[in-house]
Amino acid sequence: MTNPLHGQRILVTRPAHQAQGQAERLRALGADPVLLPCLEIQPVDEGTPEYLRAKCCVLDLDLYHSVIFVSANAARLGAEWIDQYWPQLPLRINWLAIGQRTAETLADHGITAFHSTAGYDSEALLESNLLHDVSGEKILIMRGADGREKLAVTLRERGARVDYADLYRRRCPRYSDSELQQALLPTPDAVLATSGEGLDNLSSLAAQWLQPLQSAQLVVPSQRIALKAEQLGWRQVRVAQGPDDRAMIQALAPDLDLDSDS
Structure with missing residues (x-):
C-alpha cells in the first residue's frame, strides 16, 4: 500500500x-x-536563579566526571551553553544521553555521547556500566526544570555528587x-x-x-x-x-x- x-x-x-x-x-x-x-520549551531567563546556577555548572564543566543530557531539548540548549563558554570541549568527561534522539542532537553539535540501546528513559541509562560505580564522582544533569528525579536520586544512592543545570521550562501552550x-x-x-x-x-x-x-x-x-x-x-x-x-x-x-x- x-x-x-x-x-x-x-x-x-x-x-x-x-x-x-x-x-x-x-x-x-x-x-x-x-x-x-x-x-512549550522556554529557555530559562537570563539573571534568574536557574540561569545563574546553570552558568556556574557550565563554567565548572571540567570538574565533572560525567555530563548527562536528559532530552533532545536539553542536548540542543546544553550544547549551545557549552559552545558559548568552551571553544574546545574539556577532556576526560563521559558524555551521556537519554535516548538515541538526544545523542543524535549532541552529535550534530560535535559531542559524541553514549546512550543505552535498551530503552529511552532514565532507568535504561542507569543500567549502563558507566553509571554503576560512581561513588565519589561528580555528575552534572542537564535538563528542564522540575523534571523526573529518578536519575539523580539513584546516582546519589550510588555515592555520586549530582548537580542540575536547569536549562528550560516546559509550559502548557494557550x-x-x-x-x-x-x-x-x-x-x-x-x-x-x-x-x-x-x-x-x-x-x-x-x-x-x-x-x-x-x-x-x-x-x-x-x-x-x-x-x-x-x-x-x-x-x-x-x-x-x-x-x-x-x-x-x-x-x-x-x-x-x-x-x-x-
Whole structure:
C-alpha cells in the first residue's frame, strides 16, 4: 500500500519546533497531520536563579566526571551553553544521553555521547556500566526544570555528587476555543504523545472534547506513559519502540517497513 495511513487524521502534540518532521513523515504516508503542540520549551531567563546556577555548572564543566543530557531539548540548549563558554570541549568527561534522539542532537553539535540501546528513559541509562560505580564522582544533569528525579536520586544512592543545570521550562501552550475546535473536530483517528506532561496538558486543553478524543488510538513511547494514559481514561493505548518520529509512526502501522523512510 502506497499510502497506508491515507485519510487518517493524526494529532501531533510535540513542541512546535519538533513537530514538522513528524508531520512531514505522516503526510508522506497519506495521513492528515494536525499540529497541536502540548508543550512549550522556554529557555530559562537570563539573571534568574536557574540561569545563574546553570552558568556556574557550565563554567565548572571540567570538574565533572560525567555530563548527562536528559532530552533532545536539553542536548540542543546544553550544547549551545557549552559552545558559548568552551571553544574546545574539556577532556576526560563521559558524555551521556537519554535516548538515541538526544545523542543524535549532541552529535550534530560535535559531542559524541553514549546512550543505552535498551530503552529511552532514565532507568535504561542507569543500567549502563558507566553509571554503576560512581561513588565519589561528580555528575552534572542537564535538563528542564522540575523534571523526573529518578536519575539523580539513584546516582546519589550510588555515592555520586549530582548537580542540575536547569536549562528550560516546559509550559502548557494557550489556545483559543476556535483553535482547539479546529484541531480536535472531527475527532482525530490517532494521537501521538511523547511525554506524560504533554499528555496531561492535552487532557486539560481538550477537556470539552476529551471523552470522544480518548476513544482514538493513542501512541506513547514507554510503558510508564502508557500506564499514565490508561489512568487518565484513554482506551486504546499503543506503546512505540521509542519517542523518535520513526518509532512513533511505526506504531501506527506496525506492518509497514519504514527502514527506507528517512
